[in-house]
Amino acid sequence: MSILEMKVPSPGESITEVEIASWLVKDGDFVEKDQPIAEVDSDKATLELPAEQSGIITLKAEEGDVVQVGQVVCLIDMSADKPEESSAPKTENAEAPKAEEKVVEKPAIIQEQKAEKPASYATGTPSPAAKKILDEKGVDAAQVSGSGRDGRITKQDAETAAVPAMGSASSTGGSRAISKTKLSMLRRKLAARLVSVKNETAMLTTFNEVDMSEIFRIRKQYKDEFAQKHGVGLGFMSFFTKAVTRALQMYPDVNASIDGDFKNNYEFCDISIAVSGPKGLMVPILRNAENMTFRGVEANIKSLADKVREGNISVDEMTGGTFTITNGGVFGSMLSTPIINPPQSAILGMHNIIQRPVAVDGQVVIRPMMYVALSYDHRIIDGRESVGFLVAVKEAIDNPVEILMGGDERKALEL
Numbered sequence: 001m002s003i004l005e006m007k008v009p010s011p012g013e014s015i016t017e018v019e020i021a022s023w024l025v026k027d028g029d030f031v032e033k034d035q036p037i038a039e040v041d042s043d044k045a046t047l048e049l050p051a052e053q054s055g056i057i058t059l060k061a062e063e064g065d066v067v068q069v070g071q072v073v074c075l076i077d078m079s080a081d082k083p084e085e086s087s088a089p090k091t092e093n094a095e096a097p098k099a100e101e102k103v104v105e106k107p108a109i110i111q112e113q114k115a116e117k118p119a120s121y122a123t124g125t126p127s128p129a130a131k132k133i134l135d136e137k138g139v140d141a142a143q144v145s146g147s148g149r150d151g152r153i154t155k156q157d158a159e160t161a162a163v164p165a166m167g168s169a170s171s172t173g174g175s176r177a178i179s180k181t182k183l184s185m186l187r188r189k190l191a192a193r194l195v196s197v198k199n200e201t202a203m204l205t206t207f208n209e210v211d212m213s214e215i216f217r218i219r220k221q222y223k224d225e226f227a228q229k230h231g232v233g234l235g236f237m238s239f240f241t242k243a244v245t246r247a248l249q250m251y252p253d254v255n256a257s258i259d260g261d262f263k264n265n266y267e268f269c270d271i272s273i274a275v276s277g278p279k280g281l282m283v284p285i286l287r288n289a290e291n292m293t294f295r296g297v298e299a300n301i302k303s304l305a306d307k308v309r310e311g312n313i314s315v316d317e318m319t320g321g322t323f324t325i326t327n328g329g330v331f332g333s334m335l336s337t338p339i340i341n342p343p344q345s346a347i348l349g350m351h352n353i354i355q356r357p358v359a360v361d362g363q364v365v366i367r368p369m370m371y372v373a374l375s376y377d378h379r380i381i382d383g384r385e386s387v388g389f390l391v392a393v394k395e396a397i398d399n400p401v402e403i404l405m406g407g408d409e410r411k412a413l414e415l
Helices: 088-120 128-137 155-162 185-200 213-230 236-250 294-310 383-398
Strands: 003-007 017-023 036-041 046-050 055-059 066-068 072-077 203-211 256-259 262-265 271-273 275-277 280-282 323-327 346-360 363-377
Touching: 017 185, 036 072, 128 155, 185 280, 203 383, 213 294, 213 363, 236 271, 236 294, 236 323, 236 346, 236 383, 271 294, 275 294, 346 383, 363 383
Parallel strands: 271 323, 323 346
Antiparallel strands: 003 072, 017 036, 017 066, 036 046, 055 072, 203 363, 256 262, 275 280, 346 363
């Protein structure tokens, strides 16, 4: 017998333990090499654990267990042969007589069982589940009419009897069930990080509004041609990403972080883009976004977002950003104060776009407007830098052709 011990691989630097989120196979199953057998949660991402060899698997950890990197979580018997699939058509005729014999015998057994059970549950006797509900609610079983067989009180009878009468002071008129689910390691880590940000940073938020008219026009005019040539859509994120990288170069302290008694200023713009996935909010990173074209930003965002939604994003792809952009507008948010993504020092929040009356050259006109918010760490970013940064973003969004596209829309879009 050749047994392989499968150990938890390291999902990334500084990660020492993971949680078994779910087993994708059962104990005793035959697994193929590279077949996903489990999902494991680290404090940064959810990853799949593939089988290292083919064979019969024996699980050594339960779902929800926290295990150390390098710990054995299952065994694979590599000497076991793959079970042959049964051939139903070949044995159907041979098995038919046995099926007939069983059909004859089973009713007799069932009748014997039925004959024994009535004595166990007299009229008004609650089932174990019903008795527990009645005891918890303080309801006398003698006051409950049973709808089960031979007058037995069912769980549903108990739940109905335990609900206060309509119109009483304690009446709720609906279910009061409570379900409890353990938070994933990723969610627990995220919660701890967010609380630490509130407690350990001097976080402030400044606001402004941007006019999306020109971006609307550009997208309407070029979106079909852009998609046909580049294979990706022309969205808002490429404009905001390029506006942010320009503003970060103008105000470098916004692209910095605190390291003890020192300040780290980054000469590159690694932009974290918040993406909602099945396991929660993830922040994959656009590396050196300051050098990307509109096509490059849109293609990279699409690729990373697909990985998040499919659960294939790696830890490395979410580690090391210098600034974050989050778009609550896709969910309908009008205004918010986004929380900084540590160890970064600032985050830009986008919101929904509303047609609003605004004054332009002394005239009231209707424009598609968006509120934007910049949350920042006041320990290293002063008011002048934060307000100036957001104004620079506003200028670029209000006038993208001149500021972001060098006056040539088609060239900037590589059309």
